Each structure stands twice: as C-alpha cells, then as structure tokens.
Amino acid sequence: WPVLGGPFLLLFLGVLHCGCELSARTSSTADEKANAEGISHGRVRRGWVWNQFFVVEEYTGTEPLYVGKIHSDSDEGDGSIKYTISGEGAGTIFIIDEITGDIHATERLDREEKTYYTLRAQARDRLTDRPLEPESEFVIKVQDINDSEPKFLEGPYIGSVPELSPIEHPVLASRIEAKMKTTQNSGTSVMKVTASDADDPTYGSSARVVYSVLDGEKFFTVDSQTGVIRTAVADLDRETQDRYELVIKATDMAGQMGGLSGSTTVTIVITDVNDNPPRFPQKMYQFSVSESAAVGTPVGRVMATDADMGENTDMTYLIRDEEGGELFRPLDYESKRTHNVVVEAINKHVDPRFVDLGSFRDQTIVRVSVSDADEPPLFRPPEGAVMEVQEDARVGALVGIVTAVDPDMENAPIRYAIDRVTDQEKIFNIDTVTGAITLGKILDRETAGWHNITVTAVEADNLSQVSQTSVSIRILDVNDNPPELATPYEASICEDAKPGQMKDKNGSMV
Structure with missing residues (x-):
C-alpha cells in the first residue's frame, strides 16, 4: 500500500468498517444471485477490501496516476478473479487492472470542476464470469491543492467617507486632537471588500484568505480577516485631495509563503463637511456711484468664496455703515464724498463639531466714492x-x-x-x-x-x-370797509315820546 499519511489512515479504517457493513447489508441479495447461478451456500462469505480512494488534482506526470486498489478477501492471488469498475469516468478517466485490482487515473483532474466520482466495483470468476462478491459502490475523491488564487468578484469597488472622519472618537473635537489619535484599526469604517477562493475550504489553508493594502496604506487600513477598510488618519481633507485609489490584496494559505494572491482597486471618494469658512478674496473693495443715483441703485458686487461644496457653501451677507450711519439714503456729493461700509459673510449651516476650527464668517471693507452730478437748483x-x-x-x-x-x-x-x-x-x-x-x-x-x-x-x-x-x-386785512347792518330795520315812534323812552315788544312806551 502507498503511504498516505495520518488522515488517510483514518479514512482507510473507516472504509474498512463500512465495507463490513456493506457486505452484511447485501448478503441476502448475493444469496439470491448465488442460487440463480449455482453458487454453493456452504462456502463462508467473504467481503470486499479496498482503500478510501483519493487522487490529487492537477497531476502533471507522464504516467497514469495510481489511485488505489480494490481487493476481495476471496482472492488468493492465482489470477482467477477478474476485477471491473463502472460508473463516472470508468474506462476513460479511471482504468483498473483486472488481475490486481489496481486503479489508475489517466487524465488530469480539477477539484474545482468536480470534487468526487462515484463508481461501482465487481469481482467475477474469470472462467465462468460469475460474480464472487456483490457489486459495491465506492467514491474517488479529488484531493485539493492550492491552485486557485483569491478573486474579488465584485471589484473594482467604489466607497466614500466624510473628510476629517475621526480616529477612535465618535465625535471629532478638534483637528489637532484627531491627528493625535491614529491607533491601528480604530478609524472610521469605509466599506468592506470580499475575495473568494475556489479551493477546498475544509482542507488545509488553501481557501483561507487574508487581506492587506498594497497601495494607499498611509491613509487607509484593511482588517486582515474581515476585509473592512478603515481610515488610518484623521486629517483627510477633501479640499486637498477628494479621492484615493487603493490596491487591496487577498492572499490564501492564511498569508503564508507560497500562497496565491489576487488584488482589486478601491476608489474612495472623500465627501464634504462644513470645515471651511467664507473668505472674501479682497480685504477692501472700491466702488463709485453718482450722487444722482436713486436709493436701491446697484453700486457694485462683492462675493465671498467657500472651499466646501453644496449646502456647506450657503451663506448670508450683512452690511453696516462703518460709522454707524444710515445706509439707505440719498447721496450728496457736496456733503459727503466717501462712504465706508462693512460687508460680512456668514455660513448658514455651521457644523458644531468643527466650531473649534475658527469663526465661520469673514468681512471686508467697501469704500464707495460719490461722484458729482449736475443737480438742479x-x-x-x-x-x-x-x-x-x-x-x-x-x-x-x-x-x-x-x-x-x-x-x-x-x-x-x-x-x-x-x-x-x-x-x-x-x-x-x-x-x-x-x-x-x-x-x-x-x-x-x-x-x-x-x-x-x-x-x-x-x-x-x-x-x-x-x-x-x-x-x-x-x-x-386793512380797515377799508364801514360797518353794515346784517338786515334792514324799520322802527316807529310816537310823536309824544319823551327822550330816552323805548317801545316794548307789545308797542307800549316804557
């Protein structure tokens, strides 16, 4: 027998045990066949003896590969027994020596295509072609070798992570504090990559995969067992670099020397957070406007820029007179020829996590010169x-x-x-x-x-x-009109009236 090692010895012992059971289970069937073919029942029945068969995949030798031997314990070595096999690959992939029962594989096998073959064995009398043992089923297993490299079936990958994502801390208190916290595997989780290996996961370490970063390890790490990619630094700045291209490698044999490997690319997009304040390109602007311009006439335009993106760039503008005067009033060249105003830009959506980075506002001075206009008197x-x-x-x-x-x-x-x-x-x-x-x-x-x-x-x-x-x-008014009665009056007096007498309303003298 070829030396197969510890595991194969165990399988061999197990198969011997199964062989005994198989003979017992099939005895009644064998007796019926023996009776039909005239076999004497006085003979003591014997069972099959053979190995648990394995054949290594990807054999590249020039001679047929020995698989194992089937043998009946009734075989006394005189060549009177003829061994045959049937089933999957019999006569093509697998051949048997009719006399010795030795089985060889004639073709190169691939476990990833087919893991085992089911065949049936038969021992017959060479002269009479009578069956000497019940036909029994056996399996030839294709033994795995590490011939398949890990593959990232879903790659290439694209993931994203916010800039300034923290290391260890769930809330980033400050940029300086974050830079100090760079513990391995404690960064923010970005995504997970998975590689598969077609080798046998139940045999050895051929399908045991570990992960590593080939390119980009300064900024990102990968968990060797799970494939989870995390940030390695806390100062990822989208405004400096908005994406990173990583190369992740998967190596089988648990990363040991001689293991096969495959790789994939991972694009990680850095998404924006509101970590930049508005900024005016100039600290002072100068404009000119005619004194005849009506209230509400555009004088000029100032615009602050923000290095962030989207709603993180939204801002409001405030304006005030540097001297505290009224802003919206008619201009007068003759009374004041220059006005200075302060314009302030303020972020609308301030992120409380980044308030320690500084004030999210900026201001500039606007100097407006009033030009003379020909005005009416x-x-x-x-x-x-x-x-x-x-x-x-x-x-x-x-x-x-x-x-x-x-x-x-x-x-x-x-x-x-x-x-x-x-x-x-x-x-x-x-x-x-x-x-x-x-x-x-x-x-x-x-x-x-x-x-x-x-x-x-x-x-x-x-x-x-x-x-x-x-x-x-x-x-x-001047006194240029004499008095006049409002209405004409008519009076009468008695001729014998005395001086100073008046008539009452009844006409009597009083």
Whole structure:
C-alpha cells in the first residue's frame, strides 16, 4: 500500500468498517444471485477490501496516476478473479487492472470542476464470469491543492467617507486632537471588500484568505480577516485631495509563503463637511456711484468664496455703515464724498463639531466714492416759503424774495419764473434774476385771503436743471370797509315820546 499519511489512515479504517457493513447489508441479495447461478451456500462469505480512494488534482506526470486498489478477501492471488469498475469516468478517466485490482487515473483532474466520482466495483470468476462478491459502490475523491488564487468578484469597488472622519472618537473635537489619535484599526469604517477562493475550504489553508493594502496604506487600513477598510488618519481633507485609489490584496494559505494572491482597486471618494469658512478674496473693495443715483441703485458686487461644496457653501451677507450711519439714503456729493461700509459673510449651516476650527464668517471693507452730478437748483428754505402782504398794497409792491442756489457751483446764475397755471390772473410777478415777487394787481382780502403759487428756478447755463417750490401768500386785512347792518330795520315812534323812552315788544312806551 502507498503511504498516505495520518488522515488517510483514518479514512482507510473507516472504509474498512463500512465495507463490513456493506457486505452484511447485501448478503441476502448475493444469496439470491448465488442460487440463480449455482453458487454453493456452504462456502463462508467473504467481503470486499479496498482503500478510501483519493487522487490529487492537477497531476502533471507522464504516467497514469495510481489511485488505489480494490481487493476481495476471496482472492488468493492465482489470477482467477477478474476485477471491473463502472460508473463516472470508468474506462476513460479511471482504468483498473483486472488481475490486481489496481486503479489508475489517466487524465488530469480539477477539484474545482468536480470534487468526487462515484463508481461501482465487481469481482467475477474469470472462467465462468460469475460474480464472487456483490457489486459495491465506492467514491474517488479529488484531493485539493492550492491552485486557485483569491478573486474579488465584485471589484473594482467604489466607497466614500466624510473628510476629517475621526480616529477612535465618535465625535471629532478638534483637528489637532484627531491627528493625535491614529491607533491601528480604530478609524472610521469605509466599506468592506470580499475575495473568494475556489479551493477546498475544509482542507488545509488553501481557501483561507487574508487581506492587506498594497497601495494607499498611509491613509487607509484593511482588517486582515474581515476585509473592512478603515481610515488610518484623521486629517483627510477633501479640499486637498477628494479621492484615493487603493490596491487591496487577498492572499490564501492564511498569508503564508507560497500562497496565491489576487488584488482589486478601491476608489474612495472623500465627501464634504462644513470645515471651511467664507473668505472674501479682497480685504477692501472700491466702488463709485453718482450722487444722482436713486436709493436701491446697484453700486457694485462683492462675493465671498467657500472651499466646501453644496449646502456647506450657503451663506448670508450683512452690511453696516462703518460709522454707524444710515445706509439707505440719498447721496450728496457736496456733503459727503466717501462712504465706508462693512460687508460680512456668514455660513448658514455651521457644523458644531468643527466650531473649534475658527469663526465661520469673514468681512471686508467697501469704500464707495460719490461722484458729482449736475443737480438742479436748491431753494432755501427747501420746504417752501410763506409770505404776507397788506391787501391795500399798491401794484408793484414787494411781496417777498425766493432764493435758489446751484449746489454744484457757487454764485452760478439762476433764473426764476412763476408757473402761470398756479397764477392764471397774473396777480403776482417775479424778477427773473433776483427772485423778488411783486404785486401785479390790486388785492382784496375779502375776496381771497390766501394765494398759493409755484415758483420755478432754472440754471442759466443748463436749462434742463429745473426745480420748483411752493409759495403761500397771506393777504393781511386793512380797515377799508364801514360797518353794515346784517338786515334792514324799520322802527316807529310816537310823536309824544319823551327822550330816552323805548317801545316794548307789545308797542307800549316804557
């Protein structure tokens, strides 16, 4: 017998035991066949004897590979017994020596294609071809060798992990603290990779796979047993590098020398967290706007940038006057030519885990220069004038003077006029140069106590620059009318009435 080693000895003993049971179970069938073929029942029955058969896969020798021997204990070695086999691969893959019962494999076998073959053995008398033993079934197992490398059937892989993912700590308190915590296999779990090995998992270590990182081990680790990939550092920064390409290797034989290996690529995308504040590209901006611009006119645009992505870049802007003044008001070049405002950008969605990284806001100074514009004349006072004149004033008498100035130039000539729509009767006149208002007609307070007129002022050098003001003129009363009875009265008196006497309501003298 060939030396097969400890495990095969056990299998051999087990098969011998099974052989005895098999002979006992099939004795009645054998007796029936013996009776039919004239076999004497006086002979003591004997059983089969053979090995538990194994054949190593991927045999590359030039001669047929010895598998084992089948033997009947009735065989006395004189060549009178003929051994035959039937079943899977009989006569093609497996051949038997009819005299010795030796079985050989003629083809190269692959356990990953077929793990075992079921055959049947028969011992017959060579001369009469009578069966000497019951036909019995046996198995030839294909013994595994490490000929299959691990394979990642689902690769290549793509996974993701948030930037600044912690090491050991479930909540990242600070970037510095996280950098100090880099314990092996304590990083944030990213994903799991799995390799399969077609070798026999029940035999040896041929299918026992361990994992390792070939490329990218500075930033990520892989659990050698489970294939779970974790972060190795806590300062992964998406803004610096937003993806990593790893090469993960799986080695069978539990990683021992001589084991086969396979590899796969793993792309790990670093997702964004809100760890960057808004930033203005400039600390100061300068704009210019005309003083004639209306409230709400765009002056310029400032924009802060944020290195993050998506909603982490959402921000609000605030504006305030550097001196605390009112922001939204008309501009006046003559009173203030420069305004400084502070614009602040603030992140909308601040992550409390990263507040220790600094303030999530930024500010810039905006300097706005007000440019001069040709403005219409300004009346003094601007809200209009109230004048008074006696109703008995003569035609040509001075009522009052209106004054307007050019806000852009001192002593610029101004021309005045009365809007005749408001003084159709031409009761008043105005000096076009001085703005003096005089009477054009006699006044009568009892007819009109007030007159409201509109005076226009225009720049002599630019007739398009026109402004208006209202002038209210009050007519002052003078004693120019005698008293009058409200209704006519008729009285009678007696001729003999005495001085001082009056009539009562009944007509009697009292």
